[in-house]
Amino acid sequence: MGGDATLIAMPGCSRRSRVGLAVVVTLGACGRVHPGPSKPQPTPTTTGAAAQSWDAQAATAFVPLTTALPNLDGVVTRWQAGAVSDADLRAGASAAVAQIVTARRAVEALPPFPYDSRANDLYRDSVILDLQAANTDESAADVPAGSALRNEVVLLGTRLRRLADRVFDRGRALVQPYLGPADPNVVVNLPEEVPNWKTEGLAAGPPLDPDAPSVRPLPGGSGELRESNRPTQSRAAWLDAVRAAGIPEGAAVATAIAGNPDSPVGSSAAGSALARDFLDAAERLRSTPDPVGDREGATRLRLGLLVDADAVYATRAASLAASDRLRDVGLRLAVVADQLWPADAGPRSSGLPTSLLSDDR
Numbered sequence: 001m002g003g004d005a006t007l008i009a010m011p012g013c014s015r016r017s018r019v020g021l022a023v024v025v026t027l028g029a030c031g032r033v034h035p036g037p038s039k040p041q042p043t044p045t046t047t048g049a050a051a052q053s054w055d056a057q058a059a060t061a062f063v064p065l066t067t068a069l070p071n072l073d074g075v076v077t078r079w080q081a082g083a084v085s086d087a088d089l090r091a092g093a094s095a096a097v098a099q100i101v102t103a104r105r106a107v108e109a110l111p112p113f114p115y116d117s118r119a120n121d122l123y124r125d126s127v128i129l130d131l132q133a134a135n136t137d138e139s140a141a142d143v144p145a146g147s148a149l150r151n152e153v154v155l156l157g158t159r160l161r162r163l164a165d166r167v168f169d170r171g172r173a174l175v176q177p178y179l180g181p182a183d184p185n186v187v188v189n190l191p192e193e194v195p196n197w198k199t200e201g202l203a204a205g206p207p208l209d210p211d212a213p214s215v216r217p218l219p220g221g222s223g224e225l226r227e228s229n230r231p232t233q234s235r236a237a238w239l240d241a242v243r244a245a246g247i248p249e250g251a252a253v254a255t256a257i258a259g260n261p262d263s264p265v266g267s268s269a270a271g272s273a274l275a276r277d278f279l280d281a282a283e284r285l286r287s288t289p290d291p292v293g294d295r296e297g298a299t300r301l302r303l304g305l306l307v308d309a310d311a312v313y314a315t316r317a318a319s320l321a322a323s324d325r326l327r328d329v330g331l332r333l334a335v336v337a338d339q340l341w342p343a344d345a346g347p348r349s350s351g352l353p354t355s356l357l358s359d360d361r
Helices: 021-027 044-061 063-080 086-108 118-140 148-179 235-243 250-257 268-286 295-321 324-339 354-358
Strands: none
Touching: 044 063, 044 086, 044 148, 063 086, 063 118, 063 148, 086 118, 118 148, 118 295, 118 324, 148 295, 148 324, 250 268, 250 295, 250 324, 268 295, 295 324, 324 354
């Protein structure tokens, strides 16, 4: 390519600059250039200016995260190495929560993206997932040192940051085609849209999943790459596959996380089985052809199943650690998962109020 610039977005990354391509090239951030949504490619000359204006506003809204997320990552890493105290972790996570809440309010105040308002919803959901990751990190300091549960709470926070990345990417996929022609000198290797926690070494283990193998791959940056093409089928056939995938009912999620005395999360075996049902369904749908013209919709649904699984794991951790904060994380995750479910896939909801996502922590 001679002197052409190249950007390679590797699959294990978990940071988002949340800004346009020019800054991405500077920062080398993860997955920022995406193929268009499942609709005809827009004409850049007629849509570019309005889309670029909105994109600039979105970049400003996300600015607090460009400080909060790296700072929190640094505190967590030093805490795990024993270089800072539990109090330092709590203070660092609390500061990050305040900055993420500022970003959430700014994202909520954005005008609707003029060509697809779902981008607003996905950007907001990504910030909420970041917020729950920060709350999870703060909760880890309250779990006894050296315990398997403490390690699992830290791992839960890592998964939530990855999910925040992927949900943001789905919003970006709706925006990118309207920003004008992509730079032909930029080459991007995109991460797999829906993580496989086992292959990435991030799957839950004991005590959240007592049946998980005792030896797992180490968490790392070597996730899978995005498939350039996926098989397709009619939407009706895809919806049939969704219904046959063994996805738990929304009522099961609500029962598991809302403090019901008959909650299956009260039993580690039942709780982990419910979470695995979501993860297994997501993997079955990974090998299922996408609906024609809507790869993004299929991706959002599978991401929602991973969010549901972590809603259950967060609630299980809350029960073991007697943590109200982790219980709240579980509740909010269930609402985010509701929002990622496509309307035509049939009624499915945790029944929890969306007002939970407006909490300032």
